[in-house]
Structure formats: structure tokens, C-alpha cells
Amino acid sequence: MRNPRAFLRPLAVGAPKPSSDVPFRPSRMIHFFDPSNEKMAAKVPDIAMKVDIILGNLEDAVKTEKKEAARQGLVDIAKATDFGDTQLWTRVNSLDSPWVLDDIVTLVTEIGDKLDVIMVPKVEGPQDIHYVDRLLAQLEARAGLDRQILVHAILETAEGVANVEEIAAASPRMQGISLGPADLAASRRMKTTRVGGGHPGYLVRQDPTGEDLTAGRATYQQDLWHYTISRMVDACAMNDILPFYGPFGDIKDVVACEDQFRNAFLLGCVGAWSLHPVQIDIAKKVFSPSPEDVAHAKRVVEAMGDGSGAVMIDGKMEDDASCKQCLVMLDLAKSLAERDPELAAAYDL
Numbered sequence: 001m002r003n004p005r006a007f008l009r010p011l012a013v014g015a016p017k018p019s020s021d022v023p024f025r026p027s028r029m030i031h032f033f034d035p036s037n038e039k040m041a042a043k044v045p046d047i048a049m050k051v052d053i054i055l056g057n058l059e060d061a062v063k064t065e066k067k068e069a070a071r072q073g074l075v076d077i078a079k080a081t082d083f084g085d086t087q088l089w090t091r092v093n094s095l096d097s098p099w100v101l102d103d104i105v106t107l108v109t110e111i112g113d114k115l116d117v118i119m120v121p122k123v124e125g126p127q128d129i130h131y132v133d134r135l136l137a138q139l140e141a142r143a144g145l146d147r148q149i150l151v152h153a154i155l156e157t158a159e160g161v162a163n164v165e166e167i168a169a170a171s172p173r174m175q176g177i178s179l180g181p182a183d184l185a186a187s188r189r190m191k192t193t194r195v196g197g198g199h200p201g202y203l204v205r206q207d208p209t210g211e212d213l214t215a216g217r218a219t220y221q222q223d224l225w226h227y228t229i230s231r232m233v234d235a236c237a238m239n240d241i242l243p244f245y246g247p248f249g250d251i252k253d254v255v256a257c258e259d260q261f262r263n264a265f266l267l268g269c270v271g272a273w274s275l276h277p278v279q280i281d282i283a284k285k286v287f288s289p290s291p292e293d294v295a296h297a298k299r300v301v302e303a304m305g306d307g308s309g310a311v312m313i314d315g316k317m318e319d320d321a322s323c324k325q326c327l328v329m330l331d332l333a334k335s336l337a338e339r340d341p342e343l344a345a346a347y348d349l
């Protein structure tokens, strides 16, 4: 374990100093594109203006023979594009792959000044973050970068879930964690072939009302991901980093996508992945608090004065704790309103 006083020291001579906190930036959707796909890549400058985060994906979903083209494509796009306030991220190949070293060396050297976050897949424990942390410090020093590139882990192995608290705490570079439901399902040998979302077989059934066990018993589909998302949210919250839901693979089912994203939002996630342009507006809608919730939060905070005591609003008790809940809502609304003029008008803060 590292000496706590050394936690904020750079890991290489000349590397930028780690920051003690992750600045919150609107992060409602991480939009994935394949930089080796010319049609998709051509849309990046336009899409970047509509999303909070644009991510050049080099890992799964990029064909083996396109790995080098995707890496070079991302370098070319990053150099040619002004991303404005939109964050530029990449997902590099996994640490056990033959490509990851060249991914990290090339990207930090060529476009390190533009990259905000490197997403690392299949993180199994703090040792994976330590490896990336030191390597990034060396490359940042060599490239003369003056700010740190942050690290985001995907939670997609049973071992990663078992170690999620240590992963979240492994480095001041840790920006956040995303749920990876597809690889996680495979790693756990879950019997679902879907990429995220529910499953009709995972349910609870009402008790029988008579002799006939098949009659009149409603069933309720349950959320396969509740435990993992909740555990990830706690690990992130205790380390002041940001939790995200990951992908929803049924692109056509925009209704269930919205439900899955909203479950994650209600449980504490700040955003989700968009794999297809149709999912961008779903994430924007779900991960922006509703104007009604913001107006209610404002009323409670105003009525609570210094935040102590108890008041009655619309028949409901509000006190120090519910005032804190309302402040969470207001803080998020304010930071989104700074980026989004439509929301600023709707929230009237």
C-alpha cells in the first residue's frame, strides 16, 4: 500500500501533479464511435457538438484487422477537430491484449493534450490501475503535458466487482467506473445473451391464491444489474469519483433503454453510453433532472434556510437530510444549465 502522503505525488519526474479531486463536468452520455469506420468518423465533428463526451473506441466492436487503423483514425480525428467543451475519451484495448501498449504510447504522445480520459476495459483490481497510472506519468512527462489524463475503469469481470472499492481508490487519476454488462455476464456465467437490460426469466411471482398454482399469479420482471450498479455507485461515492451505466445493446428498443438508463440515474449514476445516435437524446433526457424536480428542490432549500430543522411542504416532512438530497439535484441542474441553454431556461435557477 502507498504511503498516504505520497498519493498526490507524480509517478514520474516531470509528470503533471495529480489533482486531489475530479472536477464534475456534464457527463450524461459517453458516445462511442469506431475511428476505423469512415462513415461513423465523418459524423464525429457534428455529433461532438451534441454530446457531453465523445469516445473513440479501440477495443471490442473493432475488428482485429482494423485495430491499427482505429488507433491512427482517432489520432487524425483528434488533431483535426475542435471539440469545444465536449470531453474527448478513448477506450483502449484490454491490458492482456497485444495492442494496448501501442494504444497508450501513441495516443498520449500524439494527442495527449486533447485526451481527457482513458477508459480501461476488464479492470480486475488496483494492480491494473497502478500499471496504467505509472505508464501514463512516464508518457505525460515525455510529452511535456501540463495536466493529467484521467482513468476510467470498466467493471466487467467477477474479480473486478469483488475488488471494486480498491479499484475506485487506486489512484488520484481515477475519474469513474462504468458497468460492462456483456463481459460481466460472460465472466459470471450468467445465462443471458443480451447487452444490458432485463430478462423476462428473471422475475418474482405473486403467491398462489388457491389450489391452482398457475391461475391469476402476476409476475414482475426484476433488474439483473441492481446489485452491481449499487455496489459500483457506493465505491465511486466513497472515493468522490463518477459512476456510469454502460451500454444498452437493443438499439431499436428505445423504451427499455430509457428505463434502464433511468434506473441507473435514480441509483446515482451520472450518465450512460450511447452506442448509436438514437441513444444520445435518451441519455440527455434521463440524466438531466426534470424541471419539476429542480423546482421542488429549490423550494425545499429556500424553505430550509440554513439547512437545519424540519418544515412541511405539500404535506411532506423535509429536514436536514432531504435538504441535502435537494442540494444534490440543484448542484447537478446548475452544472448542466451552464452547458445547455435550453435547460438553463427550463430550470430558471
Ligand SMILES: CC(=O)SCCNC(=O)CCNC(=O)[C@H](O)C(C)(C)COP(=O)(O)OP(=O)(O)OC[C@H]1O[C@@H](n2cnc3c(N)ncnc32)[C@H](O)[C@@H]1OP(=O)(O)O
Pocket: 031, 032, 033, 034, 039, 040, 043, 047, 057, 060, 061, 182, 183, 195, 247, 251, 274, 275, 276, 277
Ligand atoms: C459491450 C460493448 O463493449 S459496447 C461498446 C462497443 N460497441 C460499440 O461501440 C458499437 C457502436 N455502434 C455501432 O457500431 C453501430 O451503431 C451498430 C453496429 C450497432 C449499428 O450500426 P448501423 O447498422 O450502421 O446502424 P444504422 O444503419 O441504424 O445507422 C444509421 C447511421 O448512423 C451511423 N451510426 C451508427 N452508429 C453510430 C455511432 N455510434 N456514431 C456515429 N454514427 C453512427 C451509421 O453510420 C449510419 O450512417 P448513414 O446514415 O450515413 O449510413
Ligand SMILES: CC(=O)C(=O)O
Pocket: 060, 121, 154, 156, 179, 180, 181, 182, 183, 184, 246, 247
Ligand atoms: C461495456 C462492455 O464492454 C461490456 O458490457 O462488456
Ligand SMILES: [Mg+2]
Pocket: 060, 121, 156, 180, 182, 183
Ligand atoms: Mg466489454
